[in-house]
């Protein structure tokens with residue numbers, strides 16, 4: 001999906017990251033030129049919030065699971081002084097990631113590799129911290145990814161992940177629009193998500209409900225899709241817009257009425273072997 005439609009997503013979300021933007025709390029007021037700039041600004045604010053939450057030390061090394069375009073990894077390395085290794089299954093994004101680190105002059109501290117969240121190619125205890133920003137919604141087996149994150153962390157290391165959770169009873173049409181547009185299985189309940197954290201070995205440290213940010217991001221994406229539809233059709237073809245047009249509205253109402261969005265911070269116990 002990111003290989004084929006990463007550029008289209010950037011037209012709807014901004015291109016400073018590929019995650020939910022932070023609109024609430026809105027923080028310091030900043031004027032922006034248009035809705036794309038607003039989306040970019042909200043994504044940067046969310047990245048900064050996650051950087052503050054994970055608190056990587058200057059001598060720390062974080063694994064970025066599902067690293068997108070590499071911009072959050074670069075931002076984290078710049079602000080913390082630490083090292084970041086990013087993995088993704090999008091070969092197309094990988095080139096962009098490497099370029100982002102090079103352009104920032106951080107290629108010695110920020111590196112990227114092709115890698116699957118459910119089967120990480122790193123040894124036990126390799127990282128001081130890890131995060132997975134909006135990667136878990138895509139996974140067929142989240143429990144396996146939680147076990148892998150636990151395995152590659154050192155004892156005492158923190159893991160931050162964000163995920164969607166299902167609220168209420170959506171229609172089949174709404175679920176179908178979400179699974180097609182987001183190339184993801186339908187979200188589980190938050191209780192199911194939490195029930196997978198303990199068996200992986202983690203202690204829960206903090207949970208933040210950021211659901212209004214997911215709903216607002218979806219509204220913004222749908223507005224930008226309508227505004228930029230002609231441009232999208234020109235770049236991606238009439239087949240792409242014909243496929244996407246009927247999905248947008250049920251996707252928007254699904255996100256507004258049936259999707260919660262949580263930030264979860266967990267820790268591998270100090271005593272873990």
Ligand SMILES: C[S@@+](CC[C@H](N)C(=O)[O-])C[C@H]1O[C@@H](n2cnc3c(N)ncnc32)[C@H](O)[C@@H]1O
Nearest residue numbers: 017018019066067068088089116117133134135
């Ligand atoms: C919504 S994007 C988030 C990107 C980035 N974390 C950010 O915050 O901008 C989801 C990311 O997860 C990656 N992804 C999806 N399935 C994956 C898997 N099985 N293993 C590793 N990465 C995966 C995608 O390639 C994409 O980079």
